[in-house]
Structures are given as structure tokens and as C-alpha cells.
Amino acid sequence: RYQDLDQIIIGVIGGDGIGPAITAQARRVLEQLLADEIKAGKVVFKTIDGCTIENRAAAGKAIPDDVLAEIKTCNVLLKGPTTTPRKGDKWANVESANVAMRKELDLFANVRPVKVPELGIDWTFFRENTECLYAMGSQGLNISDDLAIDFRVITTPGTERIARLAFEYAKNNNKKRVTIVTKANVVKTTDGKFLDVCKQVAGDYPDIEVDDWYIDIMTAKLIDEKRRGQFEVLILPNLYGDILTDEAAEFQGGVGTAGSANLGKQYSMFEAIHGSAPRMVEEGRDIYADPCSVIRAGAMLLSHIGYQEKADRLFTALEECTIKERKLVITGRPDGATGAEFADYILSKI
Amino acid sequence: RYQDLDQIIIGVIGGDGIGPAITAQARRVLEQLLADEIKAGKVVFKTIDGCTIENRAAAGKAIPDDVLAEIKTCNVLLKGPTTTPRKGDKWANVESANVAMRKELDLFANVRPVKVPELGIDWTFFRENTECLYAMGSQGLNISDDLAIDFRVITTPGTERIARLAFEYAKNNNKKRVTIVTKANVVKTTDGKFLDVCKQVAGDYPDIEVDDWYIDIMTAKLIDEKRRGQFEVLILPNLYGDILTDEAAEFQGGVGTAGSANLGKQYSMFEAIHGSAPRMVEEGRDIYADPCSVIRAGAMLLSHIGYQEKADRLFTALEECTIKERKLVITGRPDGATGAEFADYILSKI
Ligand SMILES: CC(C)[C@H](C(=O)O)[C@@H](O)C(=O)O
Ligand SMILES: CC(C)[C@H](C(=O)O)[C@@H](O)C(=O)O
Numbered sequence: 001r002y003q004d005l006d007q008i009i010i011g012v013i014g015g016d017g018i019g020p021a022i023t024a025q026a027r028r029v030l031e032q033l034l035a036d037e038i039k040a041g042k043v044v045f046k047t048i049d050g051c052t053i054e055n056r057a058a059a060g061k062a063i064p065d066d067v068l069a070e071i072k073t074c075n076v077l078l079k080g081p082t083t084t085p086r087k088g089d090k091w092a093n094v095e096s097a098n099v100a101m102r103k104e105l106d107l108f109a110n111v112r113p114v115k116v117p118e119l120g121i122d123w124t125f126f127r128e129n130t131e132c133l134y135a136m137g138s139q140g141l142n143i144s145d146d147l148a149i150d151f152r153v154i155t156t157p158g159t160e161r162i163a164r165l166a167f168e169y170a171k172n173n174n175k176k177r178v179t180i181v182t183k184a185n186v187v188k189t190t191d192g193k194f195l196d197v198c199k200q201v202a203g204d205y206p207d208i209e210v211d212d213w214y215i216d217i218m219t220a221k222l223i224d225e226k227r228r229g230q231f232e233v234l235i236l237p238n239l240y241g242d243i244l245t246d247e248a249a250e251f252q253g254g255v256g257t258a259g260s261a262n263l264g265k266q267y268s269m270f271e272a273i274h275g276s277a278p279r280m281v282e283e284g285r286d287i288y289a290d291p292c293s294v295i296r297a298g299a300m301l302l303s304h305i306g307y308q309e310k311a312d313r314l315f316t317a318l319e320e321c322t323i324k325e326r327k328l329v330i331t332g333r334p335d336g337a338t339g340a341e342f343a344d345y346i347l348s349k350i
Numbered sequence: 351r352y353q354d355l356d357q358i359i360i361g362v363i364g365g366d367g368i369g370p371a372i373t374a375q376a377r378r379v380l381e382q383l384l385a386d387e388i389k390a391g392k393v394v395f396k397t398i399d400g401c402t403i404e405n406r407a408a409a410g411k412a413i414p415d416d417v418l419a420e421i422k423t424c425n426v427l428l429k430g431p432t433t434t435p436r437k438g439d440k441w442a443n444v445e446s447a448n449v450a451m452r453k454e455l456d457l458f459a460n461v462r463p464v465k466v467p468e469l470g471i472d473w474t475f476f477r478e479n480t481e482c483l484y485a486m487g488s489q490g491l492n493i494s495d496d497l498a499i500d501f502r503v504i505t506t507p508g509t510e511r512i513a514r515l516a517f518e519y520a521k522n523n524n525k526k527r528v529t530i531v532t533k534a535n536v537v538k539t540t541d542g543k544f545l546d547v548c549k550q551v552a553g554d555y556p557d558i559e560v561d562d563w564y565i566d567i568m569t570a571k572l573i574d575e576k577r578r579g580q581f582e583v584l585i586l587p588n589l590y591g592d593i594l595t596d597e598a599a600e601f602q603g604g605v606g607t608a609g610s611a612n613l614g615k616q617y618s619m620f621e622a623i624h625g626s627a628p629r630m631v632e633e634g635r636d637i638y639a640d641p642c643s644v645i646r647a648g649a650m651l652l653s654h655i656g657y658q659e660k661a662d663r664l665f666t667a668l669e670e671c672t673i674k675e676r677k678l679v680i681t682g683r684p685d686g687a688t689g690a691e692f693a694d695y696i697l698s699k700i
Contacts, residue, residue, distance in 0.1 A: 084535045087542055096535060133502065133537045140539025146506040148543040152483065156496040183589065185434045185446060187483045189490025192437055193498040219569055219597035220605060239533065243593060247569035255570060 002075060002305040007041060010301070011074030013048045015097075017276025018289035019080025025291035025343040026078060026298045032347055033302065033310045046074060053083040057091050062100030071105070072267070076305055078298055079271040083278060095137055098271075102129045107262035107269055108158065109165050110241060113300075114248040114258060115319070120229040121251055124175075126166035127241025129262060131158045132190075134238045154190035154237065156197055163201040165263070166235045170208050175232040178202065180212040181240055194237050215240040222247055249273060259296030261304060268304055270297035291339040292318065295346060317349035352425060352655040357391060360651070361424030363398045365447075367626025368639035369430025375641035375693040376428060376648045382697055383652065383660045396424060403433040407441050412450030421455070422617075426655055428648055429621040433628060445487055448621075452479045457612035457619055458508065459515050460591060463650075464598040464608060465669070470579040471601055474525075476516035477591025479612060481508045482540075484588045504540035504587065506547055513551040515613070516585045520558050525582040528552065530562040531590055544587050565590040572597055599623060609646030611654060618654055620647035641689040642668065645696060667699035 002008050012027050014020035027045060037043040050067045059065070071077060082098060085091035101107070110127035133152050140150040170178050180198045182191035195212060202210045213221065215236075221227050222244070236244060249258035255274040262269040272293035280286050296318055303311035321342070337345070352358050362377050364370035377395060387393040400417045409415070421427060432447035451457070460477035483502050490500040520528050530548045532541035545562060552560040563571065565586075571577050572594070586594060599608035605624040612619040622643035630636050646668055653661035671692070687695070 087534050087538075087545055099536060133533075137536075138538040140537075142539060142543075148504045148540045150502040150537050150540040152500040152502060154498045183483075183592075184437050186449060186487075186589075186592075187490075187500050188437075188488040189492060190498045190500040193492075195437055216592045216596040217605065219593055220600040223573065223597065223600045224604070239536075242533075242536075242566045243569055246566040247573065247597065250570040250573045254574070255567065 005075065008043050008076065008305055009046055009074045010043065010305075011046050011048045011071060011077045013051050013071070013077060013079040013082075015051060015080035015276060016053050016083040017081065017278040017281050018286045019082065019276050021286040022272070022289050022291035022294045022339055023078065023080035025339045026294035029295055029314070029343055029346060030078070030298045030302065033314065033350065034307070037307075046070075048074070048077075051082060051097060053085070053091055053094065056097060057094050062095035062097050063104060068104060071101075076301060077267070077269040078294065078301055079269055080294060081272050081274060081276040083276045099134055099137065101269060102134075102262055105262075105264055105267040105269065106130065107264040107267060109162050109261075109263040110238075111165075111169075111261040111263060111300075112241075112245045112248075112258060112273065114245070114252050116251050117319075119225075119251060121248075123231055123248055124169065124233050125241060125245050125248065126162055126169070126233065126235045127245060128158060128162040128194075128236065128238050129241075130238070131155060132238035132240075152187070152190050154193050156193065159194050159197040160201060163198040163235055166233055167201055167205045167208060170233045171205060175208070177209040177211065177230070178205075178233045178235065179231050180210065181215050181218050181234055181236045181244065182212065183215050183240070184212075185214060191237065198235055215244065218244060219247055222251075245273065253292075255293070256290045257292045257296065259293055259298070259300050261297070261300045263304075268301075270301040270304070272297060287338045287340070288336055289339050291343055292321075295343065313350050314346075317346050320349055321346055355425065358393050358426065358655055359396055359424045360393065360655075361396050361398045361421060361427045363401050363421070363427060363429040363432075365401060365430035365626060366403045366433040367431060367628040367631050368636045369432065369626050371636040372622070372639050372641035372644045372689055373428065373430035375689045376644035379645055379664070379693050379696060380428070380648045380652065383664065383700065384657070387657075396420075398424070398427075401432060401447060403435070403441055403444065406447060407444050412445035412447050413454060418454060421451075426651060427617070427619040428644065428651055429619055430644060431622050431624060431626040433626045449484055449487065451619060452484075452612055455612075455614055455617040455619065456480065457614040457617060459512050459611075459613040460588075461515075461519075461611040461613060461650075462591075462595045462598070462608060462623065464595070464602050466601050467669075469575075469601060471598075473581055473598055474519065474583050475591060475595050475598065476512055476519070476583065476585045477595060478508060478512040478544075478586065478588050479591075480588070481505060482588035482590075502537070502540050504543050506543065509544050509547040510551060513548040513585055516583055517551055517555045517558060520583045521555060525558070527559040527561065527580065528555075528583045528585065529581050530560065531565050531568050531584055531586045531594065532562065533565050533590070534562075535564060541587065548585055565594065568594060569597055572601075595623065603642075605643070606640045607642045607646065609643055609648070609650050611647070611650045613654075618651075620651040620654070622647060637688045637690070638686055639689055641693055642671075645693065663700050664696075667696050670699055671696055 084096040110129040112125040114123045135153040184191040184195045299314040434446040435441040460479040462475040464473045485503040534541040534545045599605045649664040
């Protein structure tokens with residue numbers, strides 16, 4: 001549907017910490033790949049400043065209103081990591097911008113591919129992105145000084161839409177198996193619903209094999225060389241998706257190498273799956289930060305907006321540079337390549 | 351304190367599926383190691399039948415009353431896996447006996463060591479064992495057909511006691527570092543409390559380094575060869591502990607090799623961390639089931655009741671048989687060794 005637009009506006013949100021540095025490299029790569037389209041006015045890049053932790057703290061909002069308004073003028077977004085404050089930090093009351101953006105733009109699907117051909121790994125995780133323990137944010141209850149409660153929310157439509165997306169993806173990409181991951185033996189009400197609804201959706205795809213596993217043993221199965229190859233498409237509630245995709249990304253070179261698509265009906269946002277690494281900035285090492293994650297997110301963005309051939313060239317280059325020639329992965333240390341050098345290298349391979 | 355008793359009663363709960371087969375082998379190993387103590391009447395073994403899924407379903411209780419009463423006559427327990435029914439099973443309404451036993455006996459600490467010397471791994475997980483998403487079991491809410499809610503409960507005393515145990519363990523075993531694992535950036539109320547209370551307890555142990563990580567990135571760090579060696583003692587809320595210990599056990603040969611101590615003020619129970627594998631029984635393969643997990647649980651039991659030297663001999667034998675001579679690990683297939691052969695082999699090494 002993007003190709004039907006007169007113009008595709010790609011909003012670029014630098015974020016915090018190393019975000020601006022690595023996002024700039026990803027943008028440079030995309031701009032080169034889209035040079036003709038930019039010249040023809042078909043594609044424009046738009047910088048969205050102001051989604052920084054300082055601004056968010058000042059506004060007392062996870063995403064300041066003006067930033068959110070600007071975001072909504074774009075057709076698709078490329079986003080660097082934003083700082084989610086830790087307990088005890090000076091910004092501890094600022095909510096996660098990641099989580100807020102997913103909610104505000106109703107980006108219900110977090111799609112995270114992890115591919116390591118030489119390990120036989122080709123996983124696509126469909127992480128539900130708005131419910132579970134993320135739904136109520138900081139609205140838990142402190143019943144007394146000694147008793148705290150959080151709420152885990154799962155809905156039928158929320159589960160149905162992520163399951164549908166995963167099965168459609170499996171069908172359209174000739175995948176043989178979809179795996180549902182829950183802890184329905186213990187967390188019976190919500191995971192029970194999640195599992196039930198996924199299985200119901202599965203009924204519409206009789207040619208696809210379905211299995212379900214508990215999240216605890218799944219973390220072991222990803223490591224098991226004899227078994228991990230059997231997984232193709234996985235559907236998970238929000239938090240299990242968060243956990244399992246970090247583990248999965250490790251096989252590909254770490255969270256620094258993994259991109260992620262946050263998809264909704266109206267908006268889509270592509271981002272790194274790692275944090276903003278403020279310490280690297282403090283120590284002046286942000287030029288050495290690895291832009292691989294955001295470049296990969298950029299490749300996913302290209303594919304999403306209909307430039308599949310350009311996306312494929314970028315994916316192939318990334319695979320060569322990060323996996324086959326792993327020495328060129330940025331180390332974050334001054335003896336490694338800079339982010340710009342890495343981006344140049346990627347561009348030289350395209 | 352066990353050594354002060356006139357007699358130590360070790361209750362043996364076979365459980366379901368492969369449970370009776372593997373527990374029998376573990377008991378045989380312990381009986382041989384404790385032969386003198388048994389002869390002198392210092393130690394007795396007591397078989398606790400009746401904690402089967404059939405009986406539990408008939409009683410409509412996770413643990414039938416008479417079984418629970420018998421359990422409470424023992425000083426310490428060795429337990430095989432019990433079946434936790436899956437959604438849709440004929441027994442789907444029977445609650446997990448594991449979870450129920452932990453609650454009924456107030457076994458607040460689930461201690462799970464994972465040791466793989468040649469990988470530089472020597473982790474001891476302290477999993478809180480009664481709270482979190484486990485506290486309310488199936489008492490979640492179906493607000494409507496489409497909206498399900500579960501409750502995550504964390505208390506100050508519940509966190510304090512697991513943290514205290516972990517730090518005491520660290521202190522008494524010359525560990526340099528304790529790592530707290532939460533998702534306090536998102537699950538702010540309950541994980542925030544867990545993190546706060548752990549850090550407060552840490553204040554009493556100024557010589558021990560403390561760090562905290564989020565559960566998502568922890569699953570990646572365990573895989574990272576350059577980083578995993580830095581972890582020694584870990585404290586986790588119930589569900590994260592469930593998840594991370596299955597992953598960790600994989601490095602040791604899988605959940606089939608890992609034992610676990612469930613400790614309370616009054617009772618203690620030692621068990622396998624894996625399931626009951628009913629399919630192996632149906633196919634008549636239970637004699638090939640790997641008793642390693644329950645034997646390791648038995649070694650932990652020996653250490654706990656004060657037979658440290660016997661425990662060490664058993665741990666050493668297990669390490670040799672499961673890691674150094676991995677071929678002898680039971681495969682569950684008729685071409686592998688039987689559980690009895692494995693137990694014989696262990697005994698021959700002691
Ligand atoms: C930063 C954090 C809030 C976020 C999450 O938990 O979703 C991150 O871990 C991710 O996976 O995108
Ligand atoms: C069987 C199940 C209820 C149990 C749990 O989730 O605690 C198991 O996975 C474990 O780790 O002991």
C-alpha cells in the first residue's frame with residue numbers, strides 16, 4: 001500500500017545515548033539505496049528531534065505531545081534506542097518511550113527475525129506488543145508497604161491479531177511450522193487464553209503444523225543444536241517475546257545485530273532491540289557504536305514499504321559483514337571500526 | 351540441625367510418568383551411600399505413594415490430604431516429577447503438585463546450581479518459590495469472554511528471605527558477586543519492589559559486589575562465552591527463575607541433568623527440574639529414562655542433611671558420568687543405557 005502513495009515520508013527518531021550516532025549511519029545507508037526515489041520526490045526523510053530523555057522528563061510524558069504529533073505525520077519510522085530509566089535514576093519517573101510508542105501508535109506486532117544460516121537458524125518471532133505485563137505500565141498496586149501487585153492482561157482480539165499475522169506470514173513464506181510459547185500450565189487464565197486463541201486461529205491454516213511449548217524449556221531448546229532448527233515461526237505474549245528474542249539474537253552476534261519491526265494497522269516503526277548505552281556516549285565512544293541493529297531495522301523498513309530488491313541487497317550485505325566477516329562487527333572499543341566505517345563497508349558490498 | 355535428630359526420615363515421592371523409575375534409582379544410590387546410617391537406624395527411607403495424577407484428580411486436589419499428612423511426617427523429601435496437566439488434557443483442572451507442595455510446605459527458596467567447569471560455569475540460582483505469577487495459581491479473572499487478567503504478587507518479607515538466603519550462601523561460600531534479575535524497567539511495581547528489597551539486603555553484605563540485570567538480556571549473557579563466567583549467585587523472582595534455570599541447565603546437558611532444592615523453614619524437598627515424560631511410559635521406555643536429575647537432587651539432599659562428604663563423592667561421580675563421559679548419559683532410547691545401568695555406573699565411581 002505504501003507504493004500507492006505519492007510520497008512516502010520516513011521519520012527518523014535518533015533517540016538517546018548512541019541512538020543518534022547509529023541512526024545517522026542507518027539513514028545514510030538508506031538514503032544511498034533510495035537515491036533515485038529521493039531525487040524523484042517519491043521518498044523523503046524527516047528528522048524527528050525531541051524524543052530525548054531530557055525532553056521527555058521535562059514534559060513529564062513518555063512521548064511529548066509535539067513529538068507524537070510529528071511522528072503521526074510520517075508513513076513509517078526508523079527509530080534509535082531511547083533510554084528507559086532504571087530505578088533510582090534521576091529520571092526514574094519517566095515511562096519507557098518504546099513501550100509508550102507501541103501503545104500510542106497501536107503497534108501490536110513486534111516482528112523479530114533471527115537468521116544464522118550456518119547454525120541452521122531461521123527464526124521469525126511474532127511478539128505481541130501491547131498487552132501482558134506491559135499493558136498497565138506503572139499502574140500496579142502497592143496494597144501496603146509490603147505487598148505489591150502488577151496485572152497481566154491478555155485479550156482475545158489482541159491475541160487473535162498477532163496470531164493471524166504470524167500464520168499469514170507462515171503461509172506466505174512457505175513455513176511448515178508455527179510454535180506457540182506460553183506458560184499456560186501455571187499462568188492459567190491469561191496464558192490459557194493466549195494459547196486457546198492461537199490454536200483457534202491455527203484452525204484456519206490446516207497445512208501448517210502447530211506445536212506449543214512452555215517458555216522455560218523454550219530457552220533451553222534454542223540452545224540445543226539438534227532441536228533448534230525445527231523452529232520457524234514463533235508466537236509469544238509480550239514479555240516472553242522480549243525475553244526469548246534477546247536470547248535468540250545472541251546466536252546472530254548479540255542484540256546489537258538484531259532489528260525489529262513494530263507493526264500496526266496504521267503505523268509502522270523499525271528499531272534496534274538493544275538499549276541506548278549512555279556510558280558509551282559519556283566516554284566519547286559513540287562513534288564506535290555498532291549501527292548494525294538499526295541498519296538491519298532499515299532493511300526491514302525497505303522491505304515493508306515495498307522496496308524488496310533493495311532490502312534483499314542490504315540483508316545480504318549485512319549477513320556478510322556481521323556473520324561471515326565477524327571481525328568487522330563493531331566492538332564499541334576504539335580499536336574497532338567506527339560506525340561510519342562499518343556503514344561504508346556495508347555500502348561497498350551492496 | 352538434622353544431625354541432632356535421633357532419626358532422619360527421608361520421604362520418597364515417586365510422582366508420575368518416569369518419576370517412579372528414576373526416583374527408585376536415586377533412592378538406591380542414596381541407600382548404598384547411607385548403608386551404615388540405615389543399619390544404625392539413624393536414617394530411614396519412607397515411600398510416599400499416592401501423589402499420582404490419578405489420585406490427585408480423584409481427590410480434586412493438587413495434593414490429596416492423606417498424602418500431605420504423610421509428607422509432613424518426614425524430615426526431608428526426595429521427589430520425582432509430577433504431571434502438570436496441559437490445557438485440554440483430561441486432567442486439565444488438576445493444579446500443579448509442584449506448585450502446591452511449594453506453597454503448602456512454604457518452600458520459599460528454589461536453589462538450582464549449574465556447574466560446568468570446562469565452560470567456566472559455576473552458577474547458583476536462588477529462585478523465589480511461592481510468589482510472582484505463581485502465587486494466585488488459577489485464580490485469575492475472566493472479566494469478560496475477551497479479557498483475562500492474572501496477578502503478579504511480590505511481598506517485602508517474601509523477597510527479603512530469598513535475598514537473605516542468597517547473600518548468606520554467597521558469604522559462606524566465598525562468592526564475590528550476587529546478581530539480581532528483574533524487569534524493573536517495565537514491571538515497575540512488583541519488580542521494582544523485588545529489586546529494592548534485594549538491594550536493601552545487599553547493604554548488610556558490603557564485601558559482596560552486587561549487580562542487577564534485566565531478564566531479557568540475562569538470557570543472552572548466559573550464552574556469551576566472554577561474560578557468563580562473571581555470574582556466581584543469582585536472585586530471581588519465581589517465573590524468571592523458572593525460565594533462566596532451564597536455559598542454564600542446558601549447558602550442563604539439559605534439564606534432565608539438573609537437580610533442585612526447595613527449602614523452607616520447616617521442610618525441604620529435593621527434586622528434578624524436568625517433567626514426567628508420560629510418553630516414555632506409554633511406549634515402555636521408562637527404564638531408559640535418565641535418573642541423573644533426581645540423583646543430583648539426592649546429592650543436594652545429602653549435603654543439606656549434613657552428609658557433606660558423601661554428597662561430594664556423589665557430585666564428583668555425577669560430574670564425571672554426565673559431563674566428562676557424556677556418552678553414558680541416558681538418551682531415553684532403547685540403544686542407550688538403562689536408568690539402572692546408569693545408577694550402577696555412578697555407584698561404581700563412588
Ligand atoms: C527497553 C524495553 C522497555 C524494551 C522492552 O522490554 O520491550 C526492550 O527490551 C525491547 O525488547 O524492545
Ligand atoms: C512444572 C512446572 C509447574 C514447574 C514450574 O514452573 O515451576 C517446573 O517448570 C519447574 O521449574 O519446577
